[in-house]
Amino acid sequence: MALAEDTAIDLSSMPEAASALADIRAMVQPCIQCGTCTGSCPNEFAMDLTPRHMWRLVLLGRTEDVLASRTFSLCSACYMCTLRCPRGLPLTEAIGRLKQLAARRHLSHLRSGDLFYRNFIASVRRHGRVREMEFMGLYFAQMMNPWLPLRYADMGMRLMRRGKVTLQLPSRGGGGLNRLFEKVAEMENRS
Amino acid sequence: MKYLYYPGCSLEGTAREYDISTRAFMAAMGAELTEIEGWTCCGASAAEAVSELLTLVLPARNLALAEGMTPPGRDILVPCSACYLNLRRVEEKTRGSHDLKDRINEALAVEGLVYHGGTRTRHLLDVVSRDLGAAAVARRVVRPLTGIRVAPYYGCQCLRPYAVFDDPEAPRSMEPLIAATGADLHPWTMGSKCCGASHMNTKMEVGLKLVGAILEAAQGADAVVTVCPMCQINLEAYQRQVARQTGVAGTMTILYLPQLLGLAMGLSPEALRLDLNLAVTGGFLEKFRQTATAA
Numbered sequence: 001m002a003l004a005e006d007t008a009i010d011l012s013s014m015p016e017a018a019s020a021l022a023d024i025r026a027m028v029q030p031c032i033q034c035g036t037c038t039g040s041c042p043n044e045f046a047m048d049l050t051p052r053h054m055w056r057l058v059l060l061g062r063t064e065d066v067l068a069s070r071t072f073s074l075c076s077a078c079y080m081c082t083l084r085c086p087r088g089l090p091l092t093e094a095i096g097r098l099k100q101l102a103a104r105r106h107l108s109h110l111r112s113g114d115l116f117y118r119n120f121i122a123s124v125r126r127h128g129r130v131r132e133m134e135f136m137g138l139y140f141a142q143m144m145n146p147w148l149p150l151r152y153a154d155m156g157m158r159l160m161r162r163g164k165v166t167l168q169l170p171s172r173g174g175g176g177l178n179r180l181f182e183k184v185a186e187m188e189n190r191s
Numbered sequence: 192m193k194y195l196y197y198p199g200c201s202l203e204g205t206a207r208e209y210d211i212s213t214r215a216f217m218a219a220m221g222a223e224l225t226e227i228e229g230w231t232c233c234g235a236s237a238a239e240a241v242s243e244l245l246t247l248v249l250p251a252r253n254l255a256l257a258e259g260m261t262p263p264g265r266d267i268l269v270p271c272s273a274c275y276l277n278l279r280r281v282e283e284k285t286r287g288s289h290d291l292k293d294r295i296n297e298a299l300a301v302e303g304l305v306y307h308g309g310t311r312t313r314h315l316l317d318v319v320s321r322d323l324g325a326a327a328v329a330r331r332v333v334r335p336l337t338g339i340r341v342a343p344y345y346g347c348q349c350l351r352p353y354a355v356f357d358d359p360e361a362p363r364s365m366e367p368l369i370a371a372t373g374a375d376l377h378p379w380t381m382g383s384k385c386c387g388a389s390h391m392n393t394k395m396e397v398g399l400k401l402v403g404a405i406l407e408a409a410q411g412a413d414a415v416v417t418v419c420p421m422c423q424i425n426l427e428a429y430q431r432q433v434a435r436q437t438g439v440a441g442t443m444t445i446l447y448l449p450q451l452l453g454l455a456m457g458l459s460p461e462a463l464r465l466d467l468n469l470a471v472t473g474g475f476l477e478k479f480r481q482t483a484t485a486a
Binding site (some may be wrong): 154 | 200201203204205207231232234236237238239240241242243244245246248249252278294297298299301302329338347348352354359360384385387388390392393394395396397400401424428429431432466467469477
């Protein structure tokens, strides 16, 4: 399937992307292109590339085509492909690496997932535990789509009626994890 | 039986009734839970989308805290499937790799913590089905749920990738437990299918399709029973949107496993906080009331 032009990505602006993809390629090197992953994936219907096709492009080193697709961002980590892969490859984990690679680029066609995960993790960093209402509020605000919160309004009202989400959830986790996050970032930049 | 307890963030917020019913059920079974002091988020599905090292360090922090709890030797009980997988992954991956453990411990050092690798993380369903067992549940049943038909929903991450206590594709560990309550089993093949996880927040059309297929297959059951807060909220919170898409109208009751077991063991709907669930139908409560007159 042809990839949309508006998602084309300029690799010259991301020098380390090629080497990161080389690591991911090593994880799936023994792939025999049998397509069991595609046949096992519950989200395949919504993907532009089938999982098998995406792994082929990874093996060919076609980083730009892989990152321009939505396929890896549609993985819901159900681990069915990992379970069934006849070569025993860690496919879900390799997709996690692709998500990490994409997250460092803030790719526009993956904006919703990017903002969702970043706000989630930022909430953990600040409080040690997730404050659901805070991070969903920031996520909605940054998506800048006035209609988006409406899709969750019904659920939000029902949650609020039950006192499940408040604006001030106590954090009993002993404060934030800023030092730990800083240390992890330092270690990842070093390697 | 004594366990360390890692509730996870959802169980303090949107899944409070899972926390409350798990504690109530375990107490009624004579098991003792001790919450890990100072626990923090396991990273959920968000850490893996951001950083490989963080994916391991966030859960490892909690494992290190668990190792510091006295007396030692207790398994860590986790009701959330995502938390369970994140904690368990660290145990599995560090078992054969000193390098990885060293890397994790280099990060944990800023918190003054060390992870030695001596923990054992267990999912709630693992503990209930294997440590406690259906026979022990059956012995405590005072209000058989006769005439109530239940569809067991397992989801993904308590089953895969680590096949610890059940068949990862065709799970059956909940069936003897449901039988022990006196309820009927709704036979289906959707028990281990994905609910879409966080797609419901970022790609709702995709999430609705997966949830729609599960709810459609559950027609004919009086309730679906879950063992994960993410599965639970996906199945219970978007039923109106699903109805608009699939044409399958009507609300389906979605309960947590310890709520169902607790009801049969004589714990009240109030004690199990059924009022906090987003989808419990009048029809289900009526059928439950009828079990009282039958008993």
